[in-house]
Amino acid sequence: MLVLLPPSEGKAAPGRGASLELESLSLPGLTAAREVVLGELVELCQGDEDKAREVLGLSEGLRGEVAKNAGLRTAGTRPAGEVYTGVLYDALGLASLDAAAKRRATRSLLVFSGLWGAVRVNDRIPSYRCSMGVKLPGLGALGAYWRTPMASVLPEAAGDGLVLDLRSAAYAAAWKPKGEAAGRTASVRVLHAPTRKVVSHFNKATKGRLVRSLLTEGVAPKGPAELVEALRDLGYVVEARPPKRAGQAWTLDVLVTEVH
Numbered sequence: 230m231l232v233l234l235p236p237s238e239g240k241a242a243p244g245r246g247a248s249l250e251l252e253s254l255s256l257p258g259l260t261a262a263r264e265v266v267l268g269e270l271v272e273l274c275q276g277d278e279d280k281a282r283e284v285l286g287l288s289e290g291l292r293g294e295v296a297k298n299a300g301l302r303t304a305g306t307r308p309a310g311e312v313y314t315g316v317l318y319d320a321l322g323l324a325s326l327d328a329a330a331k332r333r334a335t336r337s338l339l340v341f342s343g344l345w346g347a348v349r350v351n352d353r354i355p356s357y358r359c360s361m362g363v364k365l366p367g368l369g370a371l372g373a374y375w376r377t378p379m380a381s382v383l384p385e386a387a388g389d390g391l392v393l394d395l396r397s398a399a400y401a402a403a404w405k406p407k408g409e410a411a412g413r414t415a416s417v418r419v420l421h422a423p424t425r426k427v428v429s430h431f432n433k434a435t436k437g438r439l440v441r442s443l444l445t446e447g448v449a450p451k452g453p454a455e456l457v458e459a460l461r462d463l464g465y466v467v468e469a470r471p472p473k474r475a476g477q478a479w480t481l482d483v484l485v486t487e488v489h
Contacts, residue, residue: 320437
């Protein structure tokens with residue numbers, strides 16, 4: 230099972246570990262593309278600070294993020310699972326998983342990123358600020374930029390098992406499973422049951438709890454249909470829509486009655 234996660238806008242403070250080594254990151258087929266994005270981002274942030282804030286969509290209060298990006302090549306690193314914070318990652322609680330569940334997380338979780346493309350939770354990265362929706366001056370929209378390298382790398386990472394897609398739309402734009410892999414993909418939404426609306430906070434929190442449930446229970450569904458049954462066994466209310474034709478993914482709606 231491969232679980233596709235969005236990153237978090239907020240990041241933990243810079244680590245004290247060794248500086249970034251792009252060649253050490255998972256999915257080495259993305260190394261060249263990562264180097265290009267990293268170079269563009271660092272150059273932008275080492276120049277005009279106001280221009281960098283505008284490009285990155287940062288408020289005045291986040292001005293310090295520009296300086297952080299400018300020093301990415303020499304900044305300390307920590308595992309990506311510690312760098313990403315926020316509602317989903319708080320609910321997922323990687324640090325509190327038992328040893329077996331942590332091994333499952335290392336094998337199955339893949340976090341998408343405007344800067345790195347995608348990383349495993351044990352990949353060591355510095356804290357940064359660069360969403361997939363950013364348009365860097367020399368590269369354009371990052372979602373579009375990552376499609377080509379992702380298309381050559383992600384199918385192998387997905388293998389022949391279930392792909393559980395929990396990404397937001399901006400990150401889903403970087404890679405969409407196609408062909409036979411699409412039929413093994415389940416895209417999940419979390420809806421407030423009474424209103425059938427997506428509410429950001431509990432959408433993220435529920436996705437984090439859902440992944441934690443699968444990891445702690447050691448559940449490894451082989452396909453979307455098995456995933457639906459597994460989630461129902463774990464106490465989730467799930468409505469499933471199988472694909473209408475080949476090359477499309479399953480859609481799963483997880484219904485939540487309480488906003489928390």
